[in-house]
Amino acid sequence: MASITIRGVKKNYAKTQVVHGVDLDFASGEFVVILGPSGCGKSTLLRMIAGLEEISDGTIAIDGTVVNKLEPRERGCAMVFQNYALYPHMSVAQNIGYSLKVAGVPAAERAERVQAVARVLELEHLLDRKPMALSGGQRQRVAMGRAMIREPKVFLFDEPLSNLDAKLRVQMRSEIRKLHRRLNATSVFVTHDQVEAMTLADRLVVMNGGRVEQVGTPAEVYSRPASRFVATFVGAPAMNMLEGTVTLDGLSLLGDSRKLNVSRTGLAVGAKVAVGIRPEAVRMVAPGTPGALEASVDLIEELGAGRVIYVDLDGAPFSIVTSETVHPEPGSTVGLQFAEADLHFFSSETGGRLDVFKATVPEPAL
Amino acid sequence: MVERTPILNFFTHLILFAGFVFCVAPFVIVAIAASHNLKDVNDVPMSLLPGSDFWVNIKTAWTTADLGPKLFNSFIMAFGVAAGKVIVSALTAFSIVYFRYPGRMLIFWLIFVTLMLPLEVRIVPTYAVVANVLDPYQAIMDLTGLSWLIQKISGVQVQLSLGLLNSYSGLILPLVATATGTFLYRQFFLTVPDELTEAARMDGAGALRFFVDILLPLSRNNMAALGTIMFLWAWNQYLWPLLITTDQSHAMAVTELKQLIPNVGGAPEWHIAMAGTLIVMVPPMIVVVLMQRWFVRGLIATEK
Numbered sequence: 001m002a003s004i005t006i007r008g009v010k011k012n013y014a015k016t017q018v019v020h021g022v023d024l025d026f027a028s029g030e031f032v033v034i035l036g037p038s039g040c041g042k043s044t045l046l047r048m049i050a051g052l053e054e055i056s057d058g059t060i061a062i063d064g065t066v067v068n069k070l071e072p073r074e075r076g077c078a079m080v081f082q083n084y085a086l087y088p089h090m091s092v093a094q095n096i097g098y099s100l101k102v103a104g105v106p107a108a109e110r111a112e113r114v115q116a117v118a119r120v121l122e123l124e125h126l127l128d129r130k131p132m133a134l135s136g137g138q139r140q141r142v143a144m145g146r147a148m149i150r151e152p153k154v155f156l157f158d159e160p161l162s163n164l165d166a167k168l169r170v171q172m173r174s175e176i177r178k179l180h181r182r183l184n185a186t187s188v189f190v191t192h193d194q195v196e197a198m199t200l201a202d203r204l205v206v207m208n209g210g211r212v213e214q215v216g217t218p219a220e221v222y223s224r225p226a227s228r229f230v231a232t233f234v235g236a237p238a239m240n241m242l243e244g245t246v247t248l249d250g251l252s253l254l255g256d257s258r259k260l261n262v263s264r265t266g267l268a269v270g271a272k273v274a275v276g277i278r279p280e281a282v283r284m285v286a287p288g289t290p291g292a293l294e295a296s297v298d299l300i301e302e303l304g305a306g307r308v309i310y311v312d313l314d315g316a317p318f319s320i321v322t323s324e325t326v327h328p329e330p331g332s333t334v335g336l337q338f339a340e341a342d343l344h345f346f347s348s349e350t351g352g353r354l355d356v357f358k359a360t361v362p363e364p365a366l
Numbered sequence: 367m368v369e370r371t372p373i374l375n376f377f378t379h380l381i382l383f384a385g386f387v388f389c390v391a392p393f394v395i396v397a398i399a400a401s402h403n404l405k406d407v408n409d410v411p412m413s414l415l416p417g418s419d420f421w422v423n424i425k426t427a428w429t430t431a432d433l434g435p436k437l438f439n440s441f442i443m444a445f446g447v448a449a450g451k452v453i454v455s456a457l458t459a460f461s462i463v464y465f466r467y468p469g470r471m472l473i474f475w476l477i478f479v480t481l482m483l484p485l486e487v488r489i490v491p492t493y494a495v496v497a498n499v500l501d502p503y504q505a506i507m508d509l510t511g512l513s514w515l516i517q518k519i520s521g522v523q524v525q526l527s528l529g530l531l532n533s534y535s536g537l538i539l540p541l542v543a544t545a546t547g548t549f550l551y552r553q554f555f556l557t558v559p560d561e562l563t564e565a566a567r568m569d570g571a572g573a574l575r576f577f578v579d580i581l582l583p584l585s586r587n588n589m590a591a592l593g594t595i596m597f598l599w600a601w602n603q604y605l606w607p608l609l610i611t612t613d614q615s616h617a618m619a620v621t622e623l624k625q626l627i628p629n630v631g632g633a634p635e636w637h638i639a640m641a642g643t644l645i646v647m648v649p650p651m652i653v654v655v656l657m658q659r660w661f662v663r664g665l666i667a668t669e670k
Binding site for chain 2: 050051052071072073077078079081082083085086087088089098099102103146150
């Protein structure tokens with residue numbers, strides 16, 4: 001078990017900077033997920049922790065020891081790669097036991113430990129096979145076994161589930177979670193898949209463009225996104241964003257075509273803001289209801305348990321998720337209503353969150 | 367692409383067959399000639415029906431040219447060259463692909479350029495070096511005045527000398543460096559996923575460990591292909607062994623074949639010459655047959 005401390009870490013490739021000064025603290029035994037779009041520097045950050053990538057500036061410490069100059073093997077990390085990276089010419093047992101062989105562990109003890117790991121991962125009957133003769137999920141488990149056998153202080157996962165099909169991904173997700181509960185080693189998991197991120201994380205780090213946008217529990221990140229980027233990146237369908245200006249009695253939206261009556265604590269008249277509202281926080285009401293915005297229905301996506309209704313708000317796309325059995329005709333007009341507490345405000349210039357309301361953060365649902 | 371075109375199929379097979387005949391016909395004629403007696407082989411035209419003296423001719427050829435020790439010499443040399451090339455080029459390519467150091471590309475291109483300098487072009491300097499391996503160092507010491515200095519101080523005249531003429535090392539070493547092999551390995555190493563290298567690093571394997579445990583087993587097809595080609599190439603070397611083996615005990619099978627070729631004024635014993643040729647052809651053929659499975663895989667497909 002080990003804590004990880006990252007201070008002012010930067011990464012440059014020749015002249016391009018891809019990670020711009022990241023400060024993070026991962027507590028011992030924590031499962032941290034780094035979430036971000038491709039190219040945001042999340043994998044680079046993970047590889048810097050692993051020691052596969054040089055740290056251009058700043059320090060990374062594992063358990064209080066600065067590891068900048070240490071070789072990967074000296075850092076006590078194990079890594080699970082996206083493409084599994086199994087050695088194709090070795091059997092499953094040899095793959096899992098290779099790090100022990102390198103470390104000079106005697107063959108008998110090695111076999112014993114391979115057996116133990118294989119038992120946990122239910123790979124016992126596959127130990128003699130070559131990786132080529134395994135399915136994707138099995139390969140993934142071998143890759144995890146290879147990481148586990150060293151009993152590392154830190155587990156690093158680099159998008160390990162992205163090559164699996166949807167069903168297997170859900171299954172492996174819960175297996176990783178169970179494994180973590182069992183081993184309780186500090187884990188850092190990189191992904192671009194927000195469902196994966198939300199379900200796995202004790203704590204979520206959202207990155208964009210080489211910077212950390214927000215750190216928090218999945219519930220915090222979802223209910224109080226720190227920036228416009230986080231708001232639209234986390235949640236599916238994405239949060240609706242409307243550009244507006246603060247007026248005396250509320251907000252004028254979409255170039256004055258719509259008015260919204262909200263109390264405007266803390267915002268100056270004339271300030272440009274973006275108003276965000278989650279699709280699932282919108283209620284559909286009869287057109288003409290006082291205070292409701294009117295919009296015309298574009299498209300309905302049936303999801304079985306509910307449906308996503310895409311409407312057009314004077315050219316701005318807007319979506320609603322509802323579990324009610326309503327089926328408005330495409331082209332018909334509906335009214336949209338939402339509670340003030342469900343609105344998120346972001347500065348139009350900086351994209352940062354503007355705290356207009358004292359929103360309450362629900363307890364993390366675990 | 368799968369097509370059903372019977373006429374085209376017929377023609378492609380015809381071309382294939384023509385190519386086959388073109389390649390095999392000379393060997394068939396050699397084999398037939400080797401089975402005739404002195405009279406039949408000199409008939410014009412020579413009968414294309416095999417004669418009955420095949421084993422007699424083989425035996426005569428074997429004893430006349432004393433092929434036993436010559437084949438052994440050839441085998442040692444060809445095997446040494448092939449093994450040397452496989453090892454040296456693997457190491458060179460490993461260094462070029464997996465390490466970052468100044469002048470890396472320069473070194474790669476220097477190796478590449480040697481493709482344009484086959485042995486025949488540099489035969490004189492190569493001979494000079496083999497005649498006395500330490501000659502270049504002697505020259506450097508003479509030029510820098512180092513030998514003069516040593517003589518002044520210790521009174522010993524520096525005379526470095528290590529000749530490799532008429533030795534297996536002299537036969538093998540100058541042929542071991544290979545740009546082709548380095549290039550073949552380099553291309554293969556470039557297809558090995560980076561993640562594998564990284565996984566090995568995470569598992570704690572150092573560079574040499576990674577090379578021995580991971581890269582070499584993965585490139586065994588490559589090694590087989592390169593080894594086979596180079597074995598054949600070395601087996602067929604003529605000029606170099608001819609030049610540096612003046613001593614019969616180090617003579618090669620291929621160069622000794624000329625002893626079987628009828629001299630002007632001698633009896634035209636072409637049947638014996640052909641039989642000798644057949645004998646010399648057998649070892650490389652065995653190598654090709656044994657290695658064929660690996661060999662083809664190594665040249666065509668990258669194992670995924």
